[in-house]
Amino acid sequence: MDQRPPISRRNLILGTAAAFGVPAVLAACGGSEQPSPGAAATGGLGTVTLGSNASDEVPKKSLATVVGNFTQAGVRINTVDHNTFQENINRYLRGTPDDVFTWFAGYRMQFFAEQGLATDISDVWQEIGGDYTQAFKDASTGTDGKQYFIPFTYYPWAVFYRKSVWEEKGYEPPRTLDELTALAKRMRGDDLVPIAFADKDGWPAMGTFDIINMRTNGYDFHISLMAGKESWTDPRVKQVFDTWRGLLEYHQPASLGRTWQEAAQSLAQKKSGMYLLGMFVAQQFPEEDLDDLDFFTFPEINPAHGTDSIDAPIDGYMVSAKAKNVDGAKALVKHLAQASSQNVATELDPGTLAASSKADTSGYSALQKRGAELVSQASHIAQFLDRDTRPDFASTVMIPSLQSFIDKPGEVDSLLASIEQQKANIFR
């Protein structure tokens, strides 16, 4: 349910098979154990275990390479299927977690830090703090003001398009909602699907909600709404859905039966004009077309907020509270916090950006450079709906509700009342 790199159909079947083997995983969450290249030469700090959800080929390879360069301690990587890891995180952290584990910044990190399941790594931050912007530090900070998270890579959400198509038709990136609507109208006249869209998996529509809410009501309201502190029946929320409904007629129809990969394909095949998605959309483009892919940030809706916020989920690492080798774990996360480590990952996976400000951007593709520029201009970075709120609220309330909105955009009032009621049942 999280936005994640695409998986081939074969991997999907394997992953599903793994998911159905859940009971076996529940107890230990210990998937395949493989010593990294560095494990043989145990350094001065013993052995550190690293729980990883990087089950897809590219992230797995990049993590193994990064860890291979770590010499202070031996590292044993336990890789678990991405979704399985996420779904079992509670049991995993309460049971016998690895010393270091992959996780997400923001609310999802705070949720576990608050319950005492993570080790405070403020001392590591004193050494690496200078390498990160304030926005990244905030995203790594728990509600108690201490740091619990090391940002590793991230990717921004934006509206993607093919330069060649836009040049041919003479389209210009819109700067306001009216311009976006006018552009969409023009595209429809040119026999293009204006906005590619897919929500079969439930999460992509969250990106649309996030951005319209942040453009309309600002970052602070968005985060407060996500934290359950605002009412969903508030006219400001209704305004978001009204705006969205206005745009929905320009969205690709039959979206509830489509995966984001299929929607991205329609963009790649020049059948649709633009697509709001994370930068991982690039993975659906053949190598030779990557240079043709560009993006603009979602246009301004309310001048008071301009385009000051975006979704840019950060992936990174935490040290578990039950870590056996705390010194080794801290040394490892410090290694992961280095720009050189993150550059290994950004080189192997063109859909991600390095979190460190010191990262060498000369090796970036044109798209990565633009992405880094976009994020540096944003004054607020949200983590994406399902990372900014309680997981139970995101998966059992928001996914069905947004799908129901897409199905029946006219019934906003009853939908919002229902979300508010369910929210009250969960946030109590």
Next chain:
Amino acid sequence: MAVRTRRYSARDVTVLVIGLGVAVIVNVGLIWGPTLASVALSATDWNGFGPIEWIGGRNYADLAGEYPPFWSAVRNNVLWLVFLGLVATPFGLFCAVLLDRRLRGSRVYQSALYMPVVLSLAVVGFIAQLVYSHDYGVLNAVTGLSVDWLGDRSVNIWVVMVAAAWRHVGYVMIIYLAGLKAVDPALKEAAAIDGANERQTFFRVVFPTLRPVNVIVLVITVIEALRAFDIVYAINKGRNGLELLSVLVTENIVGEASRIGFGSAIAVILLVISLGFIVTYLSQLFREER
């Protein structure tokens, strides 16, 4: 007890304790224990750890009143049962009867119909996506339609049930085929001599002798309908029109959500529905034995 009655030797008692005791422990530990625990948990608010808060019937009230997927799931489970029971199972019987007549190439038909049974429903789900996908599916490509088979809530449950029935038909067929082979041909001959036509022979003579098989098929059908899960989960995680009670239980309990109490309440509803069928079936069974 052994001392008082003097009828059981120490060895008998040991055997009894081991024989009965193990069964009782397994039964209580693996079936009754978890069942009662679910019922108890359904009256609590619990996230899997930390304090368990007792909230009485509030989960049930929330379910029925404020959780839209719930009624959708109940409706779908009932539809599933009715569809398998009234469409797929009779069709499986029909196929079995035809195949039993030793048509030319009946082995080929038999294999073709039975083939899907070896696939897990999750795999059937993946195949269904290749057929029904709006953009790339075979069905739209061949018919020239542009129906969103899997995304449109008013049609998706039906096409998914067709995919599930595709597998169920083969299953039912093979069981009936075995049953039909076991019917004494002398019965059919006698019926023919008495002047019964084909239809009468089947409904009045053959079908009643299939009674034990019918019971098995009925039980299988009910079980298949109540445990349906993998096919919708493979298609869209059981959302947007494809909700099923089993999926909601999983979604709430197993996933990151960890709404153990709420999920248990859904599980209890599923238990009550299952119990309805089990009690009916058992009471039928016992009445006959008497």
